[in-house]
Amino acid sequence: MGMDYYNILKVDKNATEDDLKKSYRKLAMKWHPDKNRDNKKEAEAKFKQISEAYEGLSDPQRRVIYDQYGEEGLKDMPPSGTGGFPFRNGSGGGSKGFNPRNAEDIFAEFFGSSPFEFGAAGAGKSTGFQSDGRGMFGGFSSKENMFRSYSEGAAPRKPPPVESKLPCTLAELYSGSTRKMKISRTVVDANGRQTQESEILTIDVKPGWKKGTKITFPDKGNEQPGQLPADLVFVIDEKPHDLYKRDGNDLIVNQKVTLAEALGGTSVSLTTLDGRNLSIDVTDIISPGYELVVPKEGMPIAKERGKWGDLRIIFEVKFPTRLTPEQRAGLKRALGG
Structure with missing residues (x-):
């Protein structure tokens, strides 16, 4: 079956995108090779696993495949430039679609350059961690913007997420249900023109989810020229029941x-x-x-x-x-x- 991504990231199967980010941040800080000079080999292996697990679960399309077919299923996926960030080095790998990016690149997305060069992990004071609104850390170096390198010029801004309510009956929240939502959104084509595209998103409502639970689809909101597309967030709402x-x-x-x-x-x-x-x-x-x-x-x-x-x-x-x-x-x- 290969690696158990959920186990590696110490999250359960219902983990939200936020849970994944939190867990990745904590574990990546703990196992970064620069911080584990005494047991560098073990740390490097762990660090790679954590990065691969995060990469595999943080993209909703990949996560669905992983949940169904495991790590092997991801390897058969066509190289994706659609959900989440385009693969840096996956497109040239023959039939192997899932070729996780360099662990350091993923780390840089969250923390900028390695925070350990500034004197140990706790030295957040001197490095000035700032959150850039995506729950990621930035504020270090040009490396911070490397994941945006597929757009020309200055780093585009990420607009705030677009939230919409997803009303569910108590019965759906009791038994769980699969909801398909058709969305239409504005995208910017290669010539910088705005066009409309529609897509059907699948939301697996898990048994016991509460009102206020958020499901995030990264980059599925509208896109403006010169900006990154917004994330689309569905917020569970509860319809009143006439008995319960x-x-x-x-x-x-x-x-x-x-x-x-x-x-x-x-x-x-x-x-x-x-x-x-x-x-x-x-x-x-x-x-x-x-x-x-x-x-x-x-x-x-x-x-x-x-x-x-x-x-x-x-x-x-x-x-x-x-x-x-x-x-x-x-x-x-x-x-x-």
């Missing part, structure tokens, strides 16, 4: 019962978000506001596979507005008061 309300990983249901049911016992029948029938017997005496917790019938927990939140049923007791004298007498006898 979500509270973190829990689901809440409000249930009305009569006073007779509250005192004499009742059962609650519900259809779960994935279409199962649940029947729950309530034997406790239900006082107003009583809450019954059904373990593991809440939302799946995105980051912990096989774990669920709880279902919380909150009861409202409907008191009768009037009783006949016989009912009153009967109740007094039955309840001994």
Whole structure:
């Protein structure tokens, strides 16, 4: 199967683009050969692996292929100049499409030139790390702009990401779903003219994703002349459900019962978000506001596979507005008061 990119970057399969960047930054700093002069050989090997794993997962198209076919699948991919950055040295490699760039080049994208030349990794003070809005570090040398070398002249600016909401039903967030979004965007052709192109993007909504989860498609936004294309970001939004309300990983249901049911016992029948029938017997005496917790019938927990939140049923007791004298007498006898 080759290398496990997720394992190397210490992230799980649902890692966002941001998670990948954070992890790459941390590990690349830790294993940069300049920082590990005593165990340079081991550090070099690790550093290369980290860079290859980041390169393989940071491009959405490559990541889909990797998830399906592993590292071998990437090698059969045609050289790509489309998603993410064009390959520096991949296009001449015969049929081997995925030819990861030089590890130092990827590092330079994040940190400019090697920060270790300025006296150890902690010397961020003297080097003046700045974030350039992409969550990458810049501010060192001309090397910082090398990944933009495919455009002429001064380094083009990267506009802020374009965000749009992706409304999902609770059922989609419970079971997961595949959403296909058709996007139309402005691109600049080789002659500098703006044209429209459309594309279908696939979003795998994972079970348990919460409102506010962001999915980033690098460089899929509109492009202006002299600028890099914007990133396109979809933000998960939650459509209201007529029965269930979500509270973190829990689901809440409000249930009305009569006073007779509250005192004499009742059962609650519900259809779960994935279409199962649940029947729950309530034997406790239900006082107003009583809450019954059904373990593991809440939302799946995105980051912990096989774990669920709880279902919380909150009861409202409907008191009768009037009783006949016989009912009153009967109740007094039955309840001994």
